[in-house]
Amino acid sequence: QKEVEQNSGPLSVPEGAIASLNCTYSDRGSQSFFWYRQYSGKSPELIMFIYSNGDKEDGRFTAQLNKASQYVSLLIRDSQPSDSATYLCAVKGLGDSNYQLIWGAGTKLIIKP
Amino acid sequence: EAQVTQNPRYLITVTGKKLTVTCSQNMNHEYMSWYRQDPGLGLRQIYYSMNVEVTDKGDVPEGYKVSRKEKRNFPLILESPSPNQTSLYFCASSPSGAAGGYNEQFFGPGTRLTVL
Numbered sequence: 766q767k768e769v770e771q772n773s774g775p776l777s778v779p780e781g782a783i784a785s786l787n788c789t790y791s792d793r794g795s796q797s798f799f800w801y802r803q804y805s806g807k808s809p810e811l812i813m814f815i816y817s818n819g820d821k822e823d824g825r826f827t828a829q830l831n832k833a834s835q836y837v838s839l840l841i842r843d844s845q846p847s848d849s850a851t852y853l854c855a856v857k858g859l860g861d862s863n864y865q866l867i868w869g870a871g872t873k874l875i876i877k878p
Numbered sequence: 879e880a881q882v883t884q885n886p887r888y889l890i891t892v893t894g895k896k897l898t899v900t901c902s903q904n905m906n907h908e909y910m911s912w913y914r915q916d917p918g919l920g921l922r923q924i925y926y927s928m929n930v931e932v933t934d935k936g937d938v939p940e941g942y943k944v945s946r947k948e949k950r951n952f953p954l955i956l957e958s959p960s961p962n963q964t965s966l967y968f969c970a971s972s973p974s975g976a977a978g979g980y981n982e983q984f985f986g987p988g989t990r991l992t993v994l
Contacts, residue, residue: 773918808968808985809921853920865936866983870920 767792769856771869780878784841788854788869791835797857798830798837803871804850812852813839844876880905882986884969890992891959899954899989901969909972910952911936911983912944914965921968927952959993966990 768791778784788798797816801809815821815828815837827840837856841848854869882903891897903910911926913936923936927946941963943955952971956963969986 769920806988808988810985811982855921865923865926868921870918 767795767856767858767867769854769867769869771852771854771872773870774873775875776872777875777877778844780844780846780876782844784844784848784874784876786839786841786852786854786872786874788837788839788856789835790837790854790856790867792856792858792867793832793835795832795835795856795858798828799855799857799866800826800828800839801853801855802850803853809853841874846876846878849874849876880984882969882971882984884967884986884989886989887987888990890994892994893960894958897956897959897991899956899967899969899991901952901954901986902950903952903969903971903984904950905971905973905984906949907971907973907984908949909981910946911970911972912942912952912954913968913970914938914963915968915988916965924954924967959991961993964991964993 770789799814800812802812803809813828815830818830821828825842829838851871851873853871855866885900908929912924913921915921922938924942925944927933930949933944967989970983972981972983
């Protein structure tokens with residue numbers, strides 16, 4: 766059974782600080798990793814994806830992947846109250862179709878003004 | 879506006895009363911999927927469709943049916959709903975893409991279903 770684990774939180778971070786969200790996965794063959802953001806009562810929306818070991822930056826967001834440790838993280842710099850949401854980690858495994866993902870349960874992030 | 883729509887957004891029903899949740903996308907996407915989201919469990923895939931007349935089970939298909947007669951529509955049918963199907967349901971769609979790649983999934987607004 767493939768699993769994706771996230772700390773449910775809530776993770777409370779002061780405004781302007783760095784928020785660090787973590788995700789571990791069980792399938793060593795996993796190839797692609799995604800971070801979705803879900804505001805309360807809304808649907809998920811894609812923030813970033815990462816395929817290769819290392820860091821990938823997009824504006825205030827940085828995704829970090831360590832396949833040897835089966836670990837992917839999302840850093841949010843200069844956190845804003847509008848970043849308060851639940852962050853979902855999703856993983857596509859080796860052999861899975863292009864469309865099938867294994868989802869974590871999400872980490873609730875609260876940015877305190 | 880490019881979007882995925884779902885109806886109804888909220889539904890309260892009773893055990894055993896057949897219901898259909900509609901899903902429609904206007905982006906000409908080939909792939910469509912249904913998920914349910916429960917607290918602490920994340921998104922779990924119910925059924926998905928790679929194209930018209932092609933559907934397959936996801937991780938939690940029991941108690942659900944789907945059909946894909948047209949590219950844009952992918953209704954979710956609960957023939958005899960039970961209280962354990964109380965959940966938040968999302969429809970999603972995605973364009974086709976090259977093998978080995980990934981296409982972003984676009985989600986509908988969600989349908990909150992309560993089965994009494």
